[in-house]
């Protein structure tokens with residue numbers, strides 16, 4: 001156990017903890033590009049040689065789908081809801097992230113993405129808030145997963161639903177200021193207007209956990225991703241205005257802009273991550289800049 005974790009660089013084990021650095025793609029705003037950013041950054045970093053796991057915490061299964069697992073592929077498999085309800089361990093549910101290269105569901109229909117695992121989602125996650133509400137101990141599920149972790153992942157990417165419910169809280173309260181809550185927001189003034197609510201929610205979580213010693217309780221926005229930003233051919237007023245607002249109000253958090261591409265929706269049509277299916281698109285190029293700016297230069 002000790003041998004495995006000592007080989008991981010200190011930056012991926014803040015304060016010597018035993019679990020990986022975490023990026024939480026969180027903001028209660030539907031269609032704000034959380035899944036696109038989580039999967040694109042996870043795959044970009046994995047292709048650069050950083051070992052990670054992406055967590056599908058949304059009952060819509062978007063992340064699972066983009067990482068090569070549709071409902072049929074997940075049938076009969078244990079998933080994140082089994083973790084929430086204590087019916088499985090992390091080792092039992094992780095699968096390699098992959099994309100389709102042929103027909104059917106045998107392993108040879110897929111190409112695995114090196115260095116990246118997936119925690120598969122579940123439509124049952126829609127009941128997670130109720131489950132946690134009924135049992136006071138149930139919200140410790142994520143804390144227990146972290147405390148018992150003995151693997152060698154460097155980074156975890158958490159893809160959240162558009163809510164601030166109990167399940168989201170059970171995960172978010174385990175972050176500290178070394179981890180990053182990364183709201184991924186479309187370049188649209190309406191979406192940027194959802195940021196204050198997120199910041200209020202994080203204050204609430206920090207206040208609630210202020211005197212607790214067994215829970216970090218300090219989820220912090222360290223970065224902001226603005227996506228769908230203007231290009232030479234996409235220069236409408238709303239995205240331009242959004243960019244100005246973001247620079248003025250949140251400039252200190254801004255990562256490199258992720259430019260607009262009508263092709264971005266292909267990740268859902270073809271169920272394949274953007275850096276794999278469209279490596280030369282503006283957004284794929286920009287997610288590589290984001291990766292570099294976070295300190296993940298190519299190791300390969």
Ligand SMILES: Nc1ncnc2c1ncn2[C@@H]1O[C@H](COP(=O)(O)OP(=O)(O)O)[C@@H](O)[C@H]1O
Pocket residue numbers: 029030031032033034035036037062227228229258259260261262264265266283
């Ligand atoms: N850079 C981009 N340019 C244009 N459209 C994008 C871009 N990134 C994502 N999108 C589109 O935005 C929509 C919402 O993205 P998604 O990642 O599913 O958001 P969320 O997970 O927050 O619900 C999708 O239709 C997606 O194709």
Ligand SMILES: [Mg+2]
Pocket residue numbers: 034035036058062063160
């Ligand atoms: Mg999503």
